[in-house]
Amino acid sequence: MSYENILWEVDGNVGILTINRPKALNALNGATLNDIEACLKKNLSDSIRALVITGAGEKSFVAGADIAEIHDLDASIGLTFTERGNKLFSQIESLSIPVVAAIGGFALGGGCELAMCCHLRIVSEKAKFGQPEIKLGIIPGYGGTQRLSRIVGTGRALDLLLSGRMIDANTAFQWGLANEVVAHEQTLARAKELAGQLATAAPLARKAILESVFQGAGQPLADGLKIEERLFAFCCGTSDKNEGTAAFLEKREANFTGK
Secondary structure, three states: OOOOOEEEEEEOOEEEEEEOOHHHOOOEOHHHHHHHHHHHHHHOOOOOOEEEEEEOOOOEEEOOEOHHHHHOOOHHHHHHHHHHHHHHHHHHHOOOOOEEEEEOOEEEOHHHHHHHHOOEEEEEOOOEEEOHHHHHOOOOOOOHHHHHHHHHOHHHHHHHHHHOOEEEHHHHHHHOOOOEEEOHHHHHHHHHHHHHHHOOOOHHHHHHHHHHHHHHOOOOHHHHHHHHHHHHHHHHOOHHHHHHHHHHHOOOOOOOOOO
16 A cells, blocks of 8 residues: 555564655645554554654654644644644554654654654754744644653753754754664664664563553652563563573573564
């Protein structure tokens, strides 16, 4: 199946979703969100064990939302707009496979928000991050006020949110917004390499780690520890645990089956 605004390909057990609107710097409009949602629903299967999200062209990951669409919003339609984007981005964040963003340029507004709902971010040395919504008289609507503060801390988040300014790749790395900064031409290759490495991990344990981290986020420590205890116990009852520990003791590579 082909999509108007995105590309989908599979490399081994890694799915690669590319926002394909380079002339618009890959800005997110409603049709693009539709394509992303439909693509993930159709193509994610047990054979896909990691996902890379990137943007087409040399200049941009995603340079924001479609400003013309935002201009026409009123309060009622605006609520539908933000609920829809937040639902999709939360679905991406809650996937049971690692999601790696390959950020080769501008990650602004909705693009920064899309990057933050990915689990890891490989960033070109030319990348720029920002939440410039205040300059449009609005606030981020796809999780920017929430995920940014959780990733970089309240003070730094407010710096970007209240000023609307951009930061470069090295600053993003220092703040924890980027996991790794690489040469521009290596961005996608490095993201695919990392995704391929993560895809070999024990599937049930990988899923449990993601669930534990995101369910526990914002919870009191005691509640988060209970989530971890429950998922640790679950893993102890799996064949993958038996295989992983046996492989370690026998000094061989584990053959995880996801059972």
